[in-house]
Amino acid sequence: MEFLSNLVNGISLGSVYAVIALGYTMVYGIARMLNFAHGDIIMVGGYICFIVMTSLGLPSIVGILAAVVVCTILGITIERVAYKPLRSAPSLAVLITAIGVSYLLQNLALLIWGSDPKSFTSVVSMEPLRLFDGSLVITGETIVTIVVSAIIMAALTLFVNRTKVGHAMLAVSEDKGAAQLMGINVNATISLTFAIGSALAAVAGVLLCSAQPSLLPTTGAMPGIKAFVAAVFGGIGSIPGAMIGGVLLGIIEILSKYYISSQISDAIVFAVLIVVLLVRPAGILGKQIREKV
Amino acid sequence: MNLKNISRTTRQNLVTYAIVIVAFAVIQVMSAAGMLSNSLTGQLIPICSYIIMAVSLNLTVGVLGELSLGHAGFMSVGAFSSAFFSVAVGDALPTWLTMILALLIGTAVAGVFGILIGIPVLRLQGDYLAIVTLAFGEIIKNLLNAFYIGIDGSGLHISMKDANALNMDESGRVIIKGAQGITGVNRMSTFTIGFVLVLITLVIVLNLIHSRTGRAIMSIRDNRIAAESVGINVTKYKMIAFTISAALAGMAGALYAHSLATVVAKKFDYNTSILILVFVVVGGMGNIRGSVIAAAILTVLPELLRSFSDYRMLVYAIVLILMMLFKQSPQIRSFCASVWERLRFGRLQAFFDRKKAQNTKKGA
Numbered sequence: 201m202e203f204l205s206n207l208v209n210g211i212s213l214g215s216v217y218a219v220i221a222l223g224y225t226m227v228y229g230i231a232r233m234l235n236f237a238h239g240d241i242i243m244v245g246g247y248i249c250f251i252v253m254t255s256l257g258l259p260s261i262v263g264i265l266a267a268v269v270v271c272t273i274l275g276i277t278i279e280r281v282a283y284k285p286l287r288s289a290p291s292l293a294v295l296i297t298a299i300g301v302s303y304l305l306q307n308l309a310l311l312i313w314g315s316d317p318k319s320f321t322s323v324v325s326m327e328p329l330r331l332f333d334g335s336l337v338i339t340g341e342t343i344v345t346i347v348v349s350a351i352i353m354a355a356l357t358l359f360v361n362r363t364k365v366g367h368a369m370l371a372v373s374e375d376k377g378a379a380q381l382m383g384i385n386v387n388a389t390i391s392l393t394f395a396i397g398s399a400l401a402a403v404a405g406v407l408l409c410s411a412q413p414s415l416l417p418t419t420g421a422m423p424g425i426k427a428f429v430a431a432v433f434g435g436i437g438s439i440p441g442a443m444i445g446g447v448l449l450g451i452i453e454i455l456s457k458y459y460i461s462s463q464i465s466d467a468i469v470f471a472v473l474i475v476v477l478l479v480r481p482a483g484i485l486g487k488q489i490r491e492k493v
Numbered sequence: 494m495n496l497k498n499i500s501r502t503t504r505q506n507l508v509t510y511a512i513v514i515v516a517f518a519v520i521q522v523m524s525a526a527g528m529l530s531n532s533l534t535g536q537l538i539p540i541c542s543y544i545i546m547a548v549s550l551n552l553t554v555g556v557l558g559e560l561s562l563g564h565a566g567f568m569s570v571g572a573f574s575s576a577f578f579s580v581a582v583g584d585a586l587p588t589w590l591t592m593i594l595a596l597l598i599g600t601a602v603a604g605v606f607g608i609l610i611g612i613p614v615l616r617l618q619g620d621y622l623a624i625v626t627l628a629f630g631e632i633i634k635n636l637l638n639a640f641y642i643g644i645d646g647s648g649l650h651i652s653m654k655d656a657n658a659l660n661m662d663e664s665g666r667v668i669i670k671g672a673q674g675i676t677g678v679n680r681m682s683t684f685t686i687g688f689v690l691v692l693i694t695l696v697i698v699l700n701l702i703h704s705r706t707g708r709a710i711m712s713i714r715d716n717r718i719a720a721e722s723v724g725i726n727v728t729k730y731k732m733i734a735f736t737i738s739a740a741l742a743g744m745a746g747a748l749y750a751h752s753l754a755t756v757v758a759k760k761f762d763y764n765t766s767i768l769i770l771v772f773v774v775v776g777g778m779g780n781i782r783g784s785v786i787a788a789a790i791l792t793v794l795p796e797l798l799r800s801f802s803d804y805r806m807l808v809y810a811i812v813l814i815l816m817m818l819f820k821q822s823p824q825i826r827s828f829c830a831s832v833w834e835r836l837r838f839g840r841l842q843a844f845f846d847r848k849k850a851q852n853t854k855k856g857a
Contacts, residue, residue, distance in 0.1 A: 286821050307806045
């Protein structure tokens, strides 16, 4: 029973990672850059939702919508201001810029909202589910997280594979130059990718803060990095890969926290990354790309 | 000595050494005259260790061209191993010998970690390498936070649970106490030791850069495939740069640890790695003298501008972004170049006009 409840918690955490990893993987697939600020957009989403719900006293659905809108705008703005001018720059420069943006968001949040943790009110008002005569308790947050993540993943898969805009995204990630020649607006497509990724990050932020109700300017950093690990695990650039990687990573984290040691569970998660990169650098579902000389 | 016979790089290096030596002398005089505030005096050793950190990170980022986000991890390894040694030894050896040995141990252990981590990490490139070094930094921090190491008559006892699980006899002492770190470190570091270490670091790094090895490392940065095709062993030279960088960071950690009474793993986290990266970027990637100056100024400035300290990291973040945009963006660069060209051209024009006027005067 213990194992089962840990497994469910792991899947729940893992589906949040998966939603975050989707943003990473889409941006990486299209812009070929590691968006370090992605994790901090999660944090911004959490804070916006907190303000709308707690300070303004509006219903949770308004909070979630506000978080999604603000994060989408933020994502597009960051792309326009910081990343777009560097599209042809070496990856080291883009990476350092992304770290700068991440740091900027964290420190702005620190100045605006202070360093004391805010206690986030859960957006879920569902009764916990009791199975097997109460020996397995699944909280409402867990259920909602898993369901919402599953819906997001399904919708995103349909969007990318079935719509014209989705095909444009696939084309840009395959070959920017050729896509442009086929009449695809590459800049708009990249902006759209950032918008979708940031909106997903906002949802992930609300889900994450509902499950772990303490909000800090650094809340997003760790989940962001772990979601990147998940994206690499599943194969960066691949949408189903991000989902599988996220869920697996969540399960690994919760199980190692429970059965090995809570202090070194992060170390184990990162060790997974290193092992994956050594054994199969392309990840579970990634394509092995040969380097052209 | 005839200065003209010395090559340009040597002259440049001598200027760097001279800056450091003069700065040291000035600070010594000021401190003897009582012109330094207490808080500034307390910053002297951290400045030295940050300079060493920045110079060593510059070796990885600027010279090798790979981004390392776990540099503080090596500092942490050096700090813990050296502090462990000096606390374990206690008063058994004379202070100066303990300090030298502690520094050597910190350097060596961090160097070994550099090799161990470098083997898997350096097979990767770019973004992957950056994220894996970040992962290693976090792993080191996590493990050090969970470690308990004690020493007694029968040797070392290691546990990852708590101090009681060490099972030591009565003479046993717990040295590394998990998240509490190492307490009771003898504060042996002095500004002079820091200064000497900075000089040693500079000698090592500058000589490395201008050697055959250094040129091989830079060729990997500029074009890995071309370097490989002219027979440069990419992995070997990457390893050399990475290991030296790690070992120097360990030395900085050992210096830093012995300026504190308590060493905790929390001090060497991701934020420290980023801070060092800011020093390197602001000083100029690949520019060693820049790293020295940036590390010194950016450590002292917040101390001088207390009211500004809340905004310090915010400003650093903005500086990081702007530096990259101005250096790398083609549009912004061409705009700056045109402005600069106009300014310079204007100035040159004025210069030539003046010259012409003088010549005509002479002719007449």
